Amino acid sequence: xxxxxxxxxxxxxxxxxxxxxxxxxxxxxxxxxxxxxxxxxxxxxxxxxxxxxxxxxxxxxxxxxxxxxxxxxxxxxxxxxxxxxxxxxxxxxxxxxxxxxxxxxxxxxxxxxxxxxxxxxxxxxxxxxxxxxxxxxxxxxxxxxxxxxxxxxxxxxxxxxxxxxxxxxxxxxxxxxxxxxxxxxxxxxxxxxxxxxxxxxxxxxxxxxxxxxxxxxxxxxxxxxxxxxxxxxxxxxxxxxxxxxxxxxxxxxxxxxxxxxxxxxxxxxxxxxxxxxxxxxxxxxxxxxxxxxxxxxxxxxxxxxxxxxxxxxxxxxxxxxxxxxxxxxxxxxxxxxxxxxxxxxxxxxxxxxxxxxxxxxxxxxxxxxxxxxxxxxxxxxxxxxxxxxxxxx
Amino acid sequence: xxxxxxxxxxxxxxxxxxxxxxxxxxxxxxxxxxxxxxxxxxxxxxxxxxxxxxxxxxxxxxxxxxxxxxxxxxxxxxxxxxxxxxxxxxxxxxxxxxxxxxxxxxxxxxxxxxxxxxxxxxxxxxxxxxxxxxxxxxxxxxxxxxxxxxxxxxxxxxxxxxxxxxxxxxxxxxxxxxxxxxxxxxxxxxxxxxxxxxxxxxxxxxxxxxxxxxxxxxxxxxxxxxxxxxxxxxxxxxxxxxxxxxxxxxxxxxxxxxxxxxxxxxxxxxxxxxxxxxxxxxxxxxxxxxxxxxxxxxxxxxxxxxxxxxxxxxxxxxxxxxxxxxxxxxxxxxxxxxxxxxxxxx
Numbered sequence: 129x130x131x132x133x134x135x136x137x138x139x140x141x142x143x144x145x146x147x148x149x150x151x152x153x154x155x156x157x158x159x160x161x162x163x164x165x166x167x168x169x170x171x172x173x174x175x176x177x178x179x180x181x182x183x184x185x186x187x188x189x190x191x192x193x194x195x196x197x198x199x200x201x202x203x204x205x206x207x208x209x210x211x212x213x214x215x216x217x218x219x220x221x222x223x224x225x226x227x228x229x230x231x232x233x234x235x236x237x238x239x240x241x242x243x244x245x246x247x248x249x250x251x252x253x254x255x256x257x258x259x260x261x262x263x264x265x266x267x268x269x270x271x272x273x274x275x276x277x278x279x280x281x282x283x284x285x286x287x288x289x290x291x292x293x294x295x296x297x298x299x300x301x302x303x304x305x306x307x308x309x310x311x312x313x314x315x316x317x318x319x320x321x322x323x324x325x326x327x328x329x330x331x332x333x334x335x336x337x338x339x340x341x342x343x344x345x346x347x348x349x350x351x352x353x354x355x356x357x358x359x360x361x362x363x364x365x366x367x368x369x370x371x372x373x374x375x376x377x378x379x380x381x382x383x384x385x386x387x388x389x390x391x392x393x394x395x396x397x398x399x400x401x402x403x404x405x406x407x408x409x410x411x412x413x414x415x416x417x418x419x420x421x422x423x424x425x426x427x428x429x430x431x432x433x434x435x436x437x438x439x440x441x442x443x444x445x446x447x448x449x450x451x452x453x454x455x456x457x458x459x460x461x462x463x464x465x466x467x468x469x470x471x472x473x474x475x476x477x478x479x480x481x482x483x484x485x486x487x488x489x490x491x492x493x494x495x496x497x498x499x500x501x502x503x504x505x506x507x508x509x510x511x512x513x514x515x516x517x518x519x520x521x
Numbered sequence: 522x523x524x525x526x527x528x529x530x531x532x533x534x535x536x537x538x539x540x541x542x543x544x545x546x547x548x549x550x551x552x553x554x555x556x557x558x559x560x561x562x563x564x565x566x567x568x569x570x571x572x573x574x575x576x577x578x579x580x581x582x583x584x585x586x587x588x589x590x591x592x593x594x595x596x597x598x599x600x601x602x603x604x605x606x607x608x609x610x611x612x613x614x615x616x617x618x619x620x621x622x623x624x625x626x627x628x629x630x631x632x633x634x635x636x637x638x639x640x641x642x643x644x645x646x647x648x649x650x651x652x653x654x655x656x657x658x659x660x661x662x663x664x665x666x667x668x669x670x671x672x673x674x675x676x677x678x679x680x681x682x683x684x685x686x687x688x689x690x691x692x693x694x695x696x697x698x699x700x701x702x703x704x705x706x707x708x709x710x711x712x713x714x715x716x717x718x719x720x721x722x723x724x725x726x727x728x729x730x731x732x733x734x735x736x737x738x739x740x741x742x743x744x745x746x747x748x749x750x751x752x753x754x755x756x757x758x759x760x761x762x763x764x765x766x767x768x769x770x771x772x773x774x775x776x777x778x779x780x781x782x783x784x785x786x787x788x789x790x791x792x793x794x795x796x797x798x799x800x801x802x803x804x805x806x807x808x809x810x811x812x813x814x815x816x817x818x819x820x821x822x823x824x825x826x827x828x829x830x831x832x833x834x835x836x837x838x839x840x841x842x843x844x845x846x847x848x849x850x851x852x853x854x855x856x857x858x859x860x861x862x863x864x865x866x867x
Binding site: 189192193196197405408411412433437440441460461462466467468504505506 | 641659660662681682683700701702703704705707716719721724725744745746770772794
């Protein structure tokens with residue numbers, strides 16, 4: 129009886145090994161937050177699958193490549209609910225997945241990364257743009273495919289300065305992340321020689337974002353709010369909380385363009401991006417997801433493609449080998465932005481061009497011509513190595 | 522002047538150059554030729570180049586004698602890959618946004634037919650006999666096989682993500698396709714139409730070219746910034762061509778088109794936004810010279826006598842003419858908007 133059992137187990141083991149030799153399974157987890165945020169513009173309202181839809185496409189792309197290399201990728205998604213412990217959920221997800229793409233707030237991401245550190249799971253931050261995750265709070269097991277606030281602000285700043293719109297009226301929302309974006313915009317102004325002629329705060333007094341009689345009031349409110357400003361070229365708005373910025377264009381007291389959180393916005397990706405072969409990518413995305421591709425979708429796509437790039441170059445699904453390759457000097461990934469994207473080795477931030485978009489078209493792509501750098505022009509965007517406070521551990 | 526008859530072939534009105542084979546025809550042909558030579562007194566070796574203009578949806582016909590645009594042909598949307606049929610009777614141009622390949626009659630210089638390619642065709646190649654056409658369809662990860670005589674679709678071959686570069690081995694037995702996001706050169710047996718090998722190259726491989734003696738396959742990687750030299754028998758990368766231009770950032774060096782001289786000794790590589798053509802010694806795989814051409818140089822074609830190399834410069838909307846022996850750019854010709862591909866009458 130026992131002999132028979134042992135034989136059976138042995139046979140089962142042998143079969144598993146044979147299967148494993150057939151194809152390397154690479155599990156990728158996606159960890160997001162349940163529910164969607166509310167936006168001022170109805171057309172900007174994110175889809176339920178914002179982000180993970182990009183990961184899904186990249187899994188398909190990786191699998192097309194993987195079939196030539198006997199590698200197979202799977203995606204497991206989990207959305208954390210309000211009362212859920214992110215650490216417990218992430219730990220469960222890490223059981224089967226050595227790689228996890230995250231779209232989490234900074235604090236939750238830090239908890240998760242610390243909890244998974246000893247396990248060797250590699251995390252890709254596709255959602256959080258917070259500077260501190262790449263600076264004082266950087267982690268050796270977190271790679272950032274999302275750009276930072278300073279990269280976005282610098283991309284916009286370079287263009288405004290190139291355009292010679294160097295006098296900015298800065299309008300800042302009253303929430304914490306609005307203030308962080310304003311910090312990044314102030315830093316950009318100083319770096320590239322723009323002048324903030326005045327700052328105003330737009331207080332969030334609460335209330336619904338959508339009302340049946342909404343526009344009448346806004347049309348009176350915004351001109352009054354923006355009047356009597358010193359002479360300026362462009363109004364720059366910092367409103368990540370989606371409270372007021374989209375109300376500004378065409379309603380300012382002076383006839384001035386709007387940039388920042390409305391009007392001309394810096395983004396890692398846009399549905400209108402069609403240069404450098406991006407059309408094929410946009411088509412593939414549309415075919416798979418029946419909607420257009422957002423910046424978050426792209427950041428997740430890039431993260432999963434980074435994994436696929438490393439597994440095909442190393443011909444391995446081993447998380448240690450893949451991690452070492454991604455962090456090593458030979459790593460780069462192509463992401464339809466006209467140049468190879470590489471990692472900043474001091475904080476694991478992905479270097480990338482930033483698009484400037486108006487909601488319909490890509491107006492420009494930063495870094496702008498003439499902003500030079502001794503290593504990579506992409507390092508003119510965001511905090512550079514000498515300024516970095518990051519100590520990877 | 523032994524070169525005159527050759528000149529006649531190219532410069533005569535096509536009905537005479539192509540079809541008339543009777544003694545009377547010969548006679549007439551020679552007569553006409555003499556008249557033409559007398560009238561124009563142009564130097565020998567004139568060829569006709571066809572340039573696809575990606576943005577203006579046109580094909581520019583360039584006379585390599587006067588170096589001027591002789592005609593502009595309206596074609597479908599987003600023309601890119603362009604090539605003569607082996608018999609020289611037609612020019613095929615992939616019009617990606619119309620999901621087809623159009624055939625331009627070289628005599629009338631008008632679009633006369635279409636080929637059933639898959640969606641978004643970009644580059645294609647044909648076998649030595651000119652009977653079978655292989656098309657890379659960027660949108661659905663396939664290579665489409667087309668019977669050129671029947672102008673009918675024979676089948677599809679599944680390849681990697683975003684197939685682009687296409688070439689065929691000199692013996693016609695192996696088809697090469699490069700896929701841009703999978704980063705591979707796929708070796709396809711033309712008999713069975715099955716993939717026999719996949720070779721990983723650097724990021725975004727865009728173009729593949731065999732040495733004429735079939736000893737090496739060169740594949741350019743646009744984002745990787747290199748050209749991989751592959752042993753087609755061992756299916757392995759045996760060397761890489763690297764590029765470095767003082768004062769130019771590395772990211773701007775994006776190799777695309779490759780041209781190989783008939784003696785296989787010299788390769789020319791278009792470097793995209795680096796605005797240069799690299800001249801590469803194929804023995805050492807080192808760059809011997811960089812030739813400054815127009816902006817964002819894509820592809821190139823030799824004149825059949827290999828005296829000149831013509832390059833398409835996407836952003837500056839022109840074609841640069843390189844004197845191959847002197848390795849010098851001698852001329853620039855304005856064409857349509859965003860010139861992409863080029864082919865020259867055999």
